[in-house]
Amino acid sequence: MPIVNYHAARDGLVLETTEGRMRLTPYSDSVIRVQYTLEADFSTAESLMIVRNPEYGAVFTIKDSGNELSFCTSYVTIRIDKRTCSFAYYDSKGKLLTKEPSRGGKTLVPIDVYKSLFDDDSRLETGQGADGLRVRAKKIQRTIDRKAYRTKLAFEWANGEALYGLGSHEEGMFNLRGQHQYLYQQNMKAVVPVLMSTRGYGILVDSYSLMKFRDDAFGSYLGTDVDDEMDYYFIYGPEPDEIVRGIRFITGKAPMLPKWAYGYVQSKERYESQHELIETVREYRSRQLPLDGIVLDWQSWTGELWGQKTLDPERFPDPKKMMEELHRLNVRLMVSIWPIMNTNSDNHKEMAAQGFMLGNQATYDAFREQARELYWKQAYEGLFSNGVDAWWCDCTEPFEADWKGAVKPEPEDRMRINTEESKLYLDPEWINAYSLLHSRGIYEGQRRTTDRKRVVNLTRSAYGGQHRYGTITWSGDISATWDTLRKQIPDGLNFCAAGSPYWTTDIGAFFVQNKPELWFWDGDYDAGVDDLGYRELYVRWFQYGAFLPMFRSHGTDTPREVWRFGEPGEPFYDALAAFLRLRYRLLPYIYSLAYRIYRDDYTLTRALPFDFRHDSRTYDIQDQFMFGPALLVNPVTRPMYYDVGSTPLEGILKTREVYLPEGCKWFDFWSQRVYDGGQTVEAEAPLERIPLYVRSGSILPMGDDIQYADDQTQADLFIRIYGGQSGSFDYYEDEGDNYGYEDGRFAVTSMSWDEERRIFIMAERKGSYPGMQSQRDIQVLLLDPEDSLNDHPTPVTRQVSYTGSLIELTF
Template sequence: MRTEVDRQAYRTKLAFDWADDEALYGLGSHEEGMYNLRGQHQYLYQQNMKAVVPVLVSTRGYGIVADSYAFMMFHDDAFGSYLSTEADAEMDYYFVAGPELDEVVRGIRYLTGKAPMLPKWAYGYVQSKERYTSSAELIETVREYRARGLPLDCIVLDWKSWTGELWGQKTLDPERFPDPGKMMEALHGMNARLMVSIWPIMNPDSDNHREMTEQGGLLANRATYDAFQDKARALYWKQANEGLFVHGIDAWWCDCTEPFEADWKGAVRPEPEERLRINTDEAKLYIDPQFINAYSLLHSRGIYEGQRRTNERKRVVNLTRSAYAGQHRYGTITWSGDISANWDTLRKQIPDGLNFCATGSPYWTLDIGGFFVRDKPDQWFWSGDYDEGVDDLGYRELYVRWFQYGTFLPMFRSHGTDTPREIWRFGEPGEPFYEALATFLSLRYRLLPYIYSLAFRVYRDDYTLMRALPFDFRHDARVYDIGDQYMFGPALLVNPVTEPMYYDSGSRPLEDRSETRSVYLPSGSLWYDFWDGTSYEGGALIEAAAPIARIPLYVRAGSIVPMGDEIQHAEDDTFGGRLYVRVYAGRSGSFELYEDEGDSYDYEKGVFAITPLQWDEGSRTLTIGERRGAYPGMLAVREIVVQLFEPALEPDLPPAPAVRTLRYTGSRAEAIF
């Protein structure tokens, strides 16, 4: 073997001198549950459960974007405070001034690109598991959701949709999926979409592999397509289009976008430094060391550009396991990888997601309930706590809490192996776990007018939907280390429950457990309990009620929260578009209701409508302004029910909202209280 010098590259280091009271967030989604990154260190390489976005944001009102695709390390410990890269021609980074974190994110997206809108259905519920095996099973599962009156917008076809062992082939097995077009007609006829898992790795006996080989489109491992080549990306899309998209497939699940998993084997989990060495050494066998973090970015680009060339009427939805700065401009949502079902993992996922979204990458999700539910001692990563799966009452409780948290994520998606995931697997109607799941499933759909309006702000204003508390309360230092609470949009303070109250694993009952959790209400605002309307002054730590039927959820004074009826899918018009506008008194506030067709890229051409909502605290008036814009299918007239929440006049009396009902035709209207 002969070694030839290709070029020179350098190790680089960007050193920092932080202020004593400064907190840091970002770097992507990792599995350790770090929140404030001060005093921490992190290894930045792509791997299952590691999605790298080399961006830091500071409570001092700025961000740092490292422009490097190489392996990086972040340190703020006894070894120093720095961000280093392994192989670069030069140190290249950007300083992004705020001072507010929303302004920092706006600067990051100026550098890395806009986040396009996802279709409206993508903000509904996505049902997945490992795995649905046939057309019949997919259709029957959706039919059962509809029969039970449980909302649903998408079902997922995971791996092995291909024939036999032809891993990565982008066609469906004709025995189990005999008529893909007819299957899609049936799913679409029930107002459900289908997401299909596709892989960059291909079995050498498959047609897709042979075609890639003939066109020189594989990496040197002869299994993985070379996303760094324009022609290979174009061919990969051609295969996905001809094998799947032409049948009406709605969304992609680009799994294994790292794409090397060298350490996922054996009974003993390697130490972090050993995992780092194993995985980066493997990646560098086939990818230039300067670009080992870039595969997912380019893979996502190929899917996005290919679909947009093919069909502008269907927005790209691409669920990926890895990420990089700017990948969001390709219609991606990143999920946190193959996590395990236990309470410790649930706790850690909350700050993991907040740090990902702090980087300017707006769409993040996870496997509700954990991917691995059981424990397999011979495989270190298969480490769930519930060998009986859904038959274990301890797992049912964990799943409900995970589901309640997932209700307030950018994508609301259940997935995993070892045990079923459909709502009815967790009990029967009238039973506590089933009813809790049904309640939060319904709540997600009632909140769609609020969520979809904020999704437009993500596109137009470079907004962040899932917000670490310093985004809104940067001047309250008490929030800097609170990694298990966050804002979902401008109004909702979400406080997931991350401790068991009723059952341990093995269905063992727990005794003397409080049905509460501590919640810090940030200073500078009055807060309302979403469930009963009780108000609280901010700047206080309270013990909030958290029975299995709910999690602590609070609304900031001055908020306007548009909600809908209890619909069955995102485009359900059973109730004629009736809108419930919740107004939380205490200060003036505003909100823009956004509406469009729900799909297509016509919104980029201005085909949408915005209705301004303005609450004036002094005059106690909600003004619904003149609707601006139009789109095909827009309602000419709708009923709007305005509900005003304000502090109770008597401390012992439960507050009840005042109600006004309006007939809105698009012209200015007022609700006066």
């Protein structure tokens, strides 16, 4: 499509072509919005994903060189072929980042958009399966609602280029080159429509319909099913952290979670009574096993009143007293709430009376602001007013329809089954947005109610921008197999690479047993915790989970508490207890990085190219990741001790291969031995630990053994310096669970290590907050690469008392 005219508008460049109009709008020097329409005007519909920001805009220039236009900011140049309207994207130095096919990369195909008509002839079919209540409307009339477009945005990706993102999907894909993926909401799919490239850019598509990604024999493109126009953002980095910063610049910051949310959260399907909840917490405390949260899963309501946001008075006779006791034990409660409601429940009747139900008359309409406000009112009156601390918004893809039968449908069939079901009740242009708006209602409702308790919302689905509503997404109802554990690692890394920082998994998997009549209930361990093979899998999953943003066990078929896996002195119990305590010792490091997520748009769980983009050997390593700037985590994903049925394994090496990226030295966290980067090592991996390495130049603040996140009984700080190169770290503190940090109620202490001068500096503490400790005893340990070559390296230790003033320690 040739360009026939162009003009510079106040905020960008408008192209007139023989097949529609395009507009390029710089939101910053590194973020460019591109729209393409066949209509007379560009769409003015408000985005659900992109936030309004008065800072949007940048200086740009336009150069016409005959057959080519160049749209330039200080960081990005988009060269446009005037004969075909093909785009090529360059950095400011003239390096090609990516390009469209020479004949042009943007396609709009007109389509009819249908909507459902629900009348007296419509019939409701109610059922309940493994995934809860489902209500489906039958005999629905369909009619054409409007015209829209199917879009395709094609690229010619470079040889050796790696792509990540698109959210969390169950297949375990990592580098998306040569793959294809369908983007729709389903139990084990959490969509974020963002790609990140190792060549230094990202693509965010502002669409909420079914999407497709392909990079195979059928083409290399991102396509959407139903849209008014094509609308996407090109985001230049070039480093992954800068790409994520660009994503959150337009989709919003991720607020801080409360400090307790970074501790351990115990869950299972399910605790059935007030007594059981409290006794479980007391058992953790009596065993001196750290704990910060416990979860009340589904069916906490009365009888068959599915989705009612009140507790069954027979099993939970005094919710306020229950919450007071849990809080006295320094534990918070998360409660599962659903968007689907039984027609006999008071919550449903109140929603239906105001016309706030979707066409199946069971799911509330989260697209309506008044319905979201009523949903929060119900959650407040039934739960939050009693002291409940956090939400588990389960089933936030309420129209999933393929969880039945013995045979798993093929990917294309699953896509069709689920999206066609969603389209019965939701506008086809918006079927991916339900979780985003449902989360918005919870966040805005709680923020209006109080600023003393930070929003925590565990959701099963996601979308771009949802992170700004205090959500953590988990990977759905997965099954207990070693293959599933292997796939969880790249699934989580791709979710975080798409710009959303908080992701987790059910430690030990949701389904443990095997039920052949249901394709999804396909765990390997019918004996549950009595199978030593499952105990080994659970320990390895727990070790992996200790290095995720939320550290949470959950599942059905078998108990999940630590003591179900043995007793003190037995290998499985001791391994679990050791990593539970390690997580708590790392909280000073983790919580400081949580602040960086908010302040700097940081990413905590990091695919290796985040930190080692120029080491191409990291591009396809999907079972290792960085946890913050210091720790290289290498989960064990194969059995070494027991097979299914407690069958001992013989002759299995207790090691795994670990690639140590180039550009630094690496310290073994356990032995303190040092290794050069750029090599693969065979790392020791006995049951009691996984290979864990620390990058040279790291400053790693750690705490003492504590029982919950705010425990001040052991308030000493242990700072480990891993020498070999200079480094820095900002240590962060605040009140732990309110929004005072937004008003400056926090303290930051900048720490730095000067390798050449051998000086460790703790700068003057900046800021303060109510309850801040004015003085803290600190032990500083220097691990030197030269000393670590010895068989028994001995750290150099200094003891200091820090009062907030400058400290310089020479080693």
